[in-house]
Amino acid sequence: MIEIKNTSKTYGTGENATAALKDVSLTVSDGVFIVLLGASGSGKSTLLHIASGLERPDSGSVNVDGTDIAALPDKELTAFRKEKVGFIFQQYFLLPNLNVDKNVKMGADLAGNGGYREIIEAVGLGDKLHKFPSQLSGGEQQRVSIARALAKNPKVLFLDEPTGALDEETGRQVLDYIGNLQKARGFSMVMVTHNANIAEIADTVVKMNSGKIVEMAGNEQRKTAYEIGW
Amino acid sequence: MIIRPKDAAKLFGISIMCFCAVLISTMFLNSNIDMARIKDQITDPDALLLHDMVVSSGKMTSAVTGGALALTTVVILLFYVKHYIDTHKSELGILKALGYSNWKIARSFWVFGLSVFTGAALGFGGAFALMPAFYRQMRSDELLPDTPLRFNPILVMYLVVLPALAFSALAVLYSHRKLKRPALELIRGTSNVRVKKAKLNGKQKPDAPFLRELKQSTVRSRFSLVFFIWFASFCYAASVVMSFSMPEVSSDMMAVLMAGIGIVLAVTTLFIAVTTVIKGNAKTIAMLRVFGYSDRECARAILSGYRPITYVGFALGSIYQHGLMLMALSMFIGNDALELPDYSFHWQACIISFISFVVMYEIFMRVYAAKIKRIPLKEVMMEE
Numbered sequence: 001m002i003e004i005k006n007t008s009k010t011y012g013t014g015e016n017a018t019a020a021l022k023d024v025s026l027t028v029s030d031g032v033f034i035v036l037l038g039a040s041g042s043g044k045s046t047l048l049h050i051a052s053g054l055e056r057p058d059s060g061s062v063n064v065d066g067t068d069i070a071a072l073p074d075k076e077l078t079a080f081r082k083e084k085v086g087f088i089f090q091q092y093f094l095l096p097n098l099n100v101d102k103n104v105k106m107g108a109d110l111a112g113n114g115g116y117r118e119i120i121e122a123v124g125l126g127d128k129l130h131k132f133p134s135q136l137s138g139g140e141q142q143r144v145s146i147a148r149a150l151a152k153n154p155k156v157l158f159l160d161e162p163t164g165a166l167d168e169e170t171g172r173q174v175l176d177y178i179g180n181l182q183k184a185r186g187f188s189m190v191m192v193t194h195n196a197n198i199a200e201i202a203d204t205v206v207k208m209n210s211g212k213i214v215e216m217a218g219n220e221q222r223k224t225a226y227e228i229g230w
Numbered sequence: 231m232i233i234r235p236k237d238a239a240k241l242f243g244i245s246i247m248c249f250c251a252v253l254i255s256t257m258f259l260n261s262n263i264d265m266a267r268i269k270d271q272i273t274d275p276d277a278l279l280l281h282d283m284v285v286s287s288g289k290m291t292s293a294v295t296g297g298a299l300a301l302t303t304v305v306i307l308l309f310y311v312k313h314y315i316d317t318h319k320s321e322l323g324i325l326k327a328l329g330y331s332n333w334k335i336a337r338s339f340w341v342f343g344l345s346v347f348t349g350a351a352l353g354f355g356g357a358f359a360l361m362p363a364f365y366r367q368m369r370s371d372e373l374l375p376d377t378p379l380r381f382n383p384i385l386v387m388y389l390v391v392l393p394a395l396a397f398s399a400l401a402v403l404y405s406h407r408k409l410k411r412p413a414l415e416l417i418r419g420t421s422n423v424r425v426k427k428a429k430l431n432g433k434q435k436p437d438a439p440f441l442r443e444l445k446q447s448t449v450r451s452r453f454s455l456v457f458f459i460w461f462a463s464f465c466y467a468a469s470v471v472m473s474f475s476m477p478e479v480s481s482d483m484m485a486v487l488m489a490g491i492g493i494v495l496a497v498t499t500l501f502i503a504v505t506t507v508i509k510g511n512a513k514t515i516a517m518l519r520v521f522g523y524s525d526r527e528c529a530r531a532i533l534s535g536y537r538p539i540t541y542v543g544f545a546l547g548s549i550y551q552h553g554l555m556l557m558a559l560s561m562f563i564g565n566d567a568l569e570l571p572d573y574s575f576h577w578q579a580c581i582i583s584f585i586s587f588v589v590m591y592e593i594f595m596r597v598y599a600a601k602i603k604r605i606p607l608k609e610v611m612m613e614e
Binding site for chain 1 (some may be wrong): 439440441443444447448450451452513514517518519520521522523524525603606607
């Protein structure tokens with residue numbers, strides 16, 4: 001479980017200071033799927049980065065299974081990410097000089113996951129093991145980044161606009177695939193998006209505006225991307 | 231203007247190279263021109279012999295130093311242009327997409343020549359500050375008549391103006407060549423990775439750990455970085471070993487001057503190369519750290535692959551400087567029918583240089599890697 005308590009974050013100083021997060025608190029229970037929804041500049045990505053240990057808050061705490069990761073030294077924070085966290089980014093961030101197999105292996109080796117090729121098969125890239133990122137479409141690259149994140153068996157998966165760079169159909173496939181996997185494997189998932197239409201695929205929707213949580217609502221029944229007509 | 235003078239300011243390494251090259255070349259060429267004016271006044275055969283020897287030595291030093299440094303500067307300049315285009319490809323791609331022609335963009339690269347001009351002008355000025363002492367040292371055995379120090383404007387043209395123009399033109403032409411890629415390719419940044427042909431026949435190597443594969447792949451796929459770090463090690467060995475070998479063939483003052491310049495050049499080149507290698511791999515290191523690889527694992531996988539290449543560069547640089555010295559001695563001094571100075575490979579200098587190289591390389595790597603580590607992960611990953 002992740003408990004974010006009274007976290008604030010400001011970028012810049014003096015006249016250029018911008019408050020990205022203002023005293024935000026949020027709990028991510030085990031096995032839930034939370035969507036952080038908001039316009040650009042609402043603070044959702046900052047909250048995701050702080051919850052995942054990519055950034056430190058200026059104040060407040062981020063407790064993960066009883067440990068305040070905001071207070072951990074770099075070395076232990078790295079170990080935390082290694083053991084517990086998976087990331088999927090809008091820009092994929094695949095290593096361009098490694099093929100699909102090796103990019104996924106990057107995540108798998110951290111968890112000692114020798115069976116990572118099953119995940120590559122599952123994301124539909126079994127026949128593209130030896131292709132390099134530059135030889136893949138955007139949707140395929142995103143699926144590689146999904147496989148890479150899942151191959152390290154994360155306890156929490158953080159997704160930053162995972163469908164932002166994809167076309168509608170591919171985005172729908174990717175969302176449904178991740179949603180199904182999350183249900184099957186039971187890890188927690190926090191996804192940032194500005195697309196209000198996809199909120200219904202999550203257990204909880206957190207709406208943000210100007211660095212604050214303005215609304216939080218649960219969905220009784222999660223829907224697929226196809227069901228919500230996205 | 232697309233490239234700003236601020237970007238050219240980053241080329242301080244080139245300025246230092248040019249400063250050293252022009253400083254040495256100006257001192258010797260100016261003294262050679264001045265000495266040519268007094269040759270008619272020399273009647274004593276011993277003095278004439280000494281005059282010819284000093285002139286030959288000047289020709290050799292200018293040719294070796296100027297030539298080697300000019301070549302080094304060309305390589306570094308081309309590398310910088312390529313590196314600039316690689317790191318700013320999306321902006322350049324957008325400009326192309328907006329309708330800027332390759333020539334229009336490439337023309338902005340002329341400012342890279344400013345670094346050459348700055349270094350050369352300072353080197354020229356510095357030479358005139360040192361020349362009174364240099365002229366006095368030449369006359370120390372009182373065999374040669376008094377040689378008045380004169381300002382020879384032709385040298386400004388050959389050593390400052392023309393190199394600056396030539397390097398500006400080179401930067402423009404090379405950038406134009408590198409910009410000949412579709413705008414979209416530049417924006418997406420999809421073309422700078424060498425892709426290994428996929429193995430489809432099932433004859434794959436047994437699975438190696440990811441970090442080992444990454445190490446091999448990093449070195450194989452970044453040819454320009456590999457070449458640059460190799461070249462820097464090569465230059466380091468050539469400059470430092472040659473500097474320490476100079477006392478055997480030149481005066482004490484020149485040996486000290488050459489050693490100082492050699493060390494400055496060697497350290498500068500190595501520093502530029504190491505920082506470029508780390509910057510060039512910063513994103514990969516950041517990605518590995520995001521996923522939870524430790525700093526030690528990142529260094530082992532990404533940076534240690536370059537180490538053997540530097541050793542090879544150092545060995546070849548040492549051999550090269552020895553060959554160059556032998557060739558230069560026989561070409562310039564030998565032609566004047568003067569006895570060749572006693573010169574042999576300086577093992578001691580080579581070993582000391584190697585130890586200093588290893589220490590310097592490791593210090594630069596560690597200090598700069600620590601500096602990169604202090605930059606927030608988000609910042610490294612988001613910078614495009």
